[in-house]
Amino acid sequence: MTLPSGKSIFYVVASLAGLFASQSVFAALPEPWQIGMQPAAGSIAEKATSLHNLLLVIITAISVFVLALLVYVCLRFRAKSNPVASKTSHNVVIEVLWTVVPVLILVVIAVPSFRLLYYLDQTKDTDMVIKVTGNQWYWNYEYPDEQISFDSYMIDEADLTEDQIRLLSVDNEMIVPAGSRIKLLITGNDVMHSFFVPSLAVQTYSIAGRINEAWIDVPEEPKAYYGQCNQICGVNHAYMPIVVRALPQDEYDAWLASAKQEFAL
Numbered sequence: 001m002t003l004p005s006g007k008s009i010f011y012v013v014a015s016l017a018g019l020f021a022s023q024s025v026f027a028a029l030p031e032p033w034q035i036g037m038q039p040a041a042g043s044i045a046e047k048a049t050s051l052h053n054l055l056l057v058i059i060t061a062i063s064v065f066v067l068a069l070l071v072y073v074c075l076r077f078r079a080k081s082n083p084v085a086s087k088t089s090h091n092v093v094i095e096v097l098w099t100v101v102p103v104l105i106l107v108v109i110a111v112p113s114f115r116l117l118y119y120l121d122q123t124k125d126t127d128m129v130i131k132v133t134g135n136q137w138y139w140n141y142e143y144p145d146e147q148i149s150f151d152s153y154m155i156d157e158a159d160l161t162e163d164q165i166r167l168l169s170v171d172n173e174m175i176v177p178a179g180s181r182i183k184l185l186i187t188g189n190d191v192m193h194s195f196f197v198p199s200l201a202v203q204t205y206s207i208a209g210r211i212n213e214a215w216i217d218v219p220e221e222p223k224a225y226y227g228q229c230n231q232i233c234g235v236n237h238a239y240m241p242i243v244v245r246a247l248p249q250d251e252y253d254a255w256l257a258s259a260k261q262e263f264a265l
């Protein structure tokens with residue numbers, strides 16, 4: 001028996017890794033048993049993820065500290081080991097500490113938090129505009145500069161093809177050029193909906209008679225970003241998913257040419 005060469009082991013590992021990663025390479029969507037957030041796509045999502053990671057460290061440290069204090073107090077000051085209770089009612093040092101330390105922690109949280117809020121509040125240097133309208137129970141995408149508009153319905157489970165995803169795939173996806181920055185004008189036609197694509201870190205209410213602005217940075221690689229309506233909007237709320245598909249510029253141009261035939265306003 002010959003031992004497998006380093007090269008062939010590499011190929012086996014690489015192809016296995018490819019097998020497991022294939023879905024996540026081309027798509028950002030929820031995975032079975034997922035615990036963490038979806039991989040961040042675009043500058044807003046990256047900043048949101050790093051704030052989330054910072055908060056996770058802080059809240060974990062606080063929780064562990066409080067738990068340790070509780071355990072210590074339960075053991076040290078129980079009746080058996082501390083028969084004569086202390087009569088202390090004030091301690092200036094401790095009171096200053098438990099006021100100042102939480103204030104400092106809140107300041108540490110507030111600075112990156114406000115920075116992120118202001119960052120995503122300002123829509124700057126966008127390449128194109130897409131108007132998103134929530135309906136019971138589908139989305140409509142309008143590209144005002146291209147004079148096209150189309151509805152996007154979920155594919156029924158019975159009609160799914162092999163490469164489509166149950167409850168997430170749609171008939172007409174929101175197609176965008178990879179590597180672009182897009183301004184979203186989000187509105188509604190009936191009840192409230194919410195346009196939510198976790199990997200792109202966009203979650204904005206869709207409300208009739210009101211236009212909410214948001215923006216997304218679409219990364220360079222061609223990929224599909226899956227999302228769902230995130231505001232209970234009636235009996236089919238769970239069946240109005242969102243697919244934002246980033247295509248290379250030439251494929252986007254080809255799609256746009258055919259869309260102008262099919263979806264002209």
Ligand SMILES: [Cu+2]
Pocket residue numbers: 192193194229230231232233234236237238240
């Ligand atoms: Cu909904």
